[in-house]
Amino acid sequence: MELENSLKIAHKLADVSGEIITKYFRQAHVKTxxxxxxxxxxxxxxxxxxxxxxxxxxxxxxxxxxxxxEEGEDIASDSGRYWVLDPIDGTSSFAKGFPIFGxxxxxxxxxxxxxxxxxxxxxxxxxxxxxxVGRKTLLNQVILTNPYNLESDSQLQDACLNATxxxxxxxxxxxxxxxxxxxxxxxxxxxxxCYNYMALASGWGAMPLVILESDLKYYDxxxxxxxxEGTGGCITDWQGKPLNRDSTEVLATSNRVLLEQALSVxxxx
Amino acid sequence: MELENSLKIAHKLADVSGEIITKYFRQAHVKTxxxxxxxxxxxxxxxxxxxxxxxxxxxxxxxxxxxxxEEGEDIASDSGRYWVLDPIDGTSSFAKGFPIFGxxxxxxxxxxxxxxxxxxxxxxxxxxxxxxVGRKTLLNQVILTNPYNLESDSQLQDACLNATxxxxxxxxxxxxxxxxxxxxxxxxxxxxxCYNYMALASGWGAMPLVILESDLKYYDxxxxxxxxEGTGGCITDWQGKPLNRDSTEVLATSNRVLLEQALSVxxxx
Numbered sequence: 388m389e390l391e392n393s394l395k396i397a398h399k400l401a402d403v404s405g406e407i408i409t410k411y412f413r414q415a416h417v418k419t420x421x422x423x424x425x426x427x428x429x430x431x432x433x434x435x436x437x438x439x440x441x442x443x444x445x446x447x448x449x450x451x452x453x454x455x456x457e458e459g460e461d462i463a464s465d466s467g468r469y470w471v472l473d474p475i476d477g478t479s480s481f482a483k484g485f486p487i488f489g490x491x492x493x494x495x496x497x498x499x500x501x502x503x504x505x506x507x508x509x510x511x512x513x514x515x516x517x518x519x520v521g522r523k524t525l526l527n528q529v530i531l532t533n534p535y536n537l538e539s540d541s542q543l544q545d546a547c548l549n550a551t552x553x554x555x556x557x558x559x560x561x562x563x564x565x566x567x568x569x570x571x572x573x574x575x576x577x578x579x580x581c582y583n584y585m586a587l588a589s590g591w592g593a594m595p596l597v598i599l600e601s602d603l604k605y606y607d608x609x610x611x612x613x614x615x616e617g618t619g620g621c622i623t624d625w626q627g628k629p630l631n632r633d634s635t636e637v638l639a640t641s642n643r644v645l646l647e648q649a650l651s652v653x654x655x656x
Numbered sequence: 657m658e659l660e661n662s663l664k665i666a667h668k669l670a671d672v673s674g675e676i677i678t679k680y681f682r683q684a685h686v687k688t689x690x691x692x693x694x695x696x697x698x699x700x701x702x703x704x705x706x707x708x709x710x711x712x713x714x715x716x717x718x719x720x721x722x723x724x725x726e727e728g729e730d731i732a733s734d735s736g737r738y739w740v741l742d743p744i745d746g747t748s749s750f751a752k753g754f755p756i757f758g759x760x761x762x763x764x765x766x767x768x769x770x771x772x773x774x775x776x777x778x779x780x781x782x783x784x785x786x787x788x789v790g791r792k793t794l795l796n797q798v799i800l801t802n803p804y805n806l807e808s809d810s811q812l813q814d815a816c817l818n819a820t821x822x823x824x825x826x827x828x829x830x831x832x833x834x835x836x837x838x839x840x841x842x843x844x845x846x847x848x849x850c851y852n853y854m855a856l857a858s859g860w861g862a863m864p865l866v867i868l869e870s871d872l873k874y875y876d877x878x879x880x881x882x883x884x885e886g887t888g889g890c891i892t893d894w895q896g897k898p899l900n901r902d903s904t905e906v907l908a909t910s911n912r913v914l915l916e917q918a919l920s921v922x923x924x925x
Contacts, residue, residue: 413860415803430862479845483852484860486781487754512755534684547751552846553822557789576748577821578847582750591682593699593755 393468394519396448397492401467402505403444404437404474405510412511413484423481431477434458437474437490441645445470451564453497457606467497473606475579476507477551486511487582493596493610500631505610507581513534516543516585522587533590535641545650546595546641548572548582555602562637564625564653568599584611587641588618595641597649600624605632615639621646625653659772662737663788665717666761666775672713673706673743673759674779676874680921681780682753699744699751703727706743706759714739722766724901736766742875745776746849748821756778756851761881769900774879776850784789785854787882793857802859804910805888812917815864815910817841818852830905833894837868840921853880856908857887864910867916868894874901884908890915894922 411433438458453464456472468491475481477488492506505518517622518526521588524531534542548568556562567574574594579586588594588611608622608630615622621640624630630637638653640646680702707727714723722733725741739761744750746757761775774787786794793800804810817837826832838844843863848855856865857880877891877899884891889907891908893899899906907922909915 394833407676413858415859415861431699479816479843482843483754483818483845483848485848485851485864487756547748549752552844554844574751575750575821575823576752576847578845579752582754586752586754588880589682589753592684593751596752635919642790 390519393449393494394504394517396444397494397504399444400441400472400492401446401490401506401508401515403440405508407437407440408433408475408481408490409510412481412486419587430478432434433481434474434478434506438472441472441474441492449569452494455605457604464497468503469495469497471495471609472625472648473608473610476580480578480580480582487579489581489585491581491606491610493606494610495609502513502609502612507585507610509582516586516588516614518588518610518615518617519598520613522617524614524617526589531589531618533588533593533618535590535595535639538642539644540593541642543568543571543597543645543652544573546572546597546645547574547576547592549576549579549596550596550600551580552577555600557602564656565599567656568597568649568652574595581607581611584615584639585622586637588615590618590641592641595645597645598637598639599640599649601636603635603637605634606613608634608637626650658774659788660876662718662763663773663786666763666773668709668713668717669741670759670775670777670784671763672709674777676706677702677750677759678779681750681755699747702750702890703743703747705724707741710743710761721763724874726873733766738764738766739774740764740875740878740897740915742879745876746851749847749849749851754849758850758854760850760875762875762881763828764878771878772883776854776883778851778854783854785857785883787879787884789882791886793883793886795858800858800887802857802887802889802910804861804864804868807864807873807911808913809865810864810913812837812840812866812914812921813842814843815866815914816845816861818845818848818865818867819869820849820852821846824869830870833925834868836925837866837918837921841866846874850876850880853884853891853908856889856910857884859887859910861910864914865908866910866914867906867908868918870905870906872906874903877906878902895919899922
């Protein structure tokens with residue numbers, strides 16, 4: 388019952404942030420008044436306004452819950468639960484006018500870091516993924532079927548490896564692991580941010596997907612966890628352990644067979 | 657008059673290829689009969705069918721023109737003009753279910769390698785860019801205004817640098833140039849294929865764009881040239897020279913000031 392109410396609030400957050408973000412999408416503001424120039428300003432405006440609007444709703448409708456967010460200060464929790472917000476995941480895509488960014492809204496249990504529900508909202512294409520712990524994932528209220536979920540003969544060789552940017556691999560070891568998986572997988576693609584994870588969850592691919600990323604923040608993946616797990620996909624850290632608020636390395640695969648193979652590549656390096 | 661007729665044919669090619677590609681988009685075929693497995697097959701099917709349908713139309717409606725294409729053999733020209741076709745530019749995006757790939761259709765004058773007209777068609781989002789030499793570029797029949805076109809105080813520092821993948825920088829010198837421009841530009845994004853160029857042409861960006869790519873084929877950029885030039889944007893090789901069928905290194909910028917700055921960075925390395 389409490390979860391149903393939270394879910395209702397989460398959809399409201401997605402609605403309201405989506406309206407604000409849509410207003411700023413593909414609006415090149417060549418000259419603005421801000422000191423830092425136009426470059427960051429339009430992105431910052433959309434980011435800040437969308438986040439502020441979401442926090443305002445939460446303060447009214449779930450004042451007992453805390454907030455962990457990208458742009459502003461965290462808000463402590465009385466209920467032990469936290470909302471984890473990223474108004475625009477995929478800033479470069481948004482800034483270029485590519486409709487493959489997303490608003491990430493997660494609700495976590497503070498003592499276990501378990502994500503109770505997650506929404507990824509793409510307001511331009513009107514795609515909204517909803518994951519609730521223990522339930523099947525919905526895309527626009529329709530249950531997703533992931534055709535790669537139960538494939539017992541999946542092979543890394545046939546998968547497409549994804550990362551938003553190679554610049555996220557900071558340490559020597561991260562670069563080694565990324566490079567080695569690149570050699571094993573048939574295809575490697577960059578860009579994508581949260582949309583890579585949504586493609587994986589949705590089973591859109593002409594091939595199974597593997598996503599290997601590092602240098603992430605909690606708000607970059609928290610909402611994504613129940614969405615992927617609710618389709619039979621896998622999302623863990625690079626050791627196969629559950630993600631928590633301190634995780635920065637994320638590995639996601641279309642199914643468990645691919646996860647085991649990827650973990651084995653990593654373990655053997 | 658002849659150009660008007662060619663333009664009509666070009667739109668027909670975009671219509672027909674778009675229908676075929678849409679049919680295969682986001683259709684994960686987990687198991688197919690082909691020997692190579694499902695991985696490449698769905699992409700190959702969409703690619704081959706779309707290209708074959710376009711070539712069939714050309715053989716009927718412009719039998720005097722030659723064809724340079726991604727998938728099949730080239731066809732010689734009697735008129736001196738060549739159609740340059742890439743049914744799916746952005747194969748990884750298509751294969752993942754991202755609607756940011758495009759069908760590239762160019763018509764060139766064989767003796768000068770001048771692109772007379774170019775279309776980039778994104779069938780899922782129903783976006784079609786049309787560039788004709790000497791005319792202003794259209795997006796869905798509306799003239800594009802590029803807000804960065806006449807900015808005389810543009811700075812590389814404020815621009816977003818783009819490349820589809822860092823793996824396209826093969827030589828030591830290419831990697832050096834890419835790395836150095838990365839240091840100068842404020843933001844660097846990967847992924848995008850033809851959609852980067854269309855974002856640049858459309859002036860969607862919250863910031864001006866620079867695209868630096870190498871390891872390209874003629875069909876990857878031929879159709880893009882009049883689209884970008886018809887908005888006041890720039891597209892040349894890495895020395896600032898006009899592109900031709902043997903070019904593999906492409907540099908595109910939102911305006912001429914940025915082009916000069918980028919060329920100067922390259923020349924000083």
